[in-house]
Amino acid sequence: MAEQVTRFSVSLPADLLEDLDEMVREHKHANRSQAIADMVRDRLIEHRQRHGSGEMAGTITLIYDHHSPKIQASLTAAQHEHHHAIVSTLHVHLDHDNCLEVIVVRGKAAMIRSIADKLLAAKGVKHGKLTITSAGHDFPSKHGHRHHHE
Ligand code: NI
Helix, strand or coil: CCCCCCCCCCCCCHHHHHHHHHHHHHCCCCCHHHHHHHHHHHHHHHHHHHHCCCEEEEEEEEEEECCCCCHHHHHHHHHHHCCCCEEEEEEEECCCCEEEEEEEEEEEHHHHHHHHHHHHHCCCEEEEEEEEEECCCCCCCCCCCCCCCC
């Protein structure tokens, strides 16, 4: 099913438009409209990550040394405390010392952030990162009906 499209006009400085057209070529967007639609979507997701109360999904990636005292108990306790927001946890024994954990979370942005902050701050976590995105249902499909086989 085709998504409904609305036309509107935008004024841009000439050199900014030139740069946009160059980016459209480099990224093989079909046209300016598609490039701009992609940018708007990215910015909206970013905006909602900061301000939204809608459903978000994300991953928290942690690297830690499992010999570090109590690390596994404290990570497990934190995850049980937030079990309603944690969808799945993947644990990989990277080498003799290091574990990689990827925790899939969903819920409101502020809650996801607070879970990530707690896990990343756990003593013994060497490195960690939160990646957060929209849960998807409040966006039209990325390229409408044209590329649904991608
Ligand atoms: Ni491990």
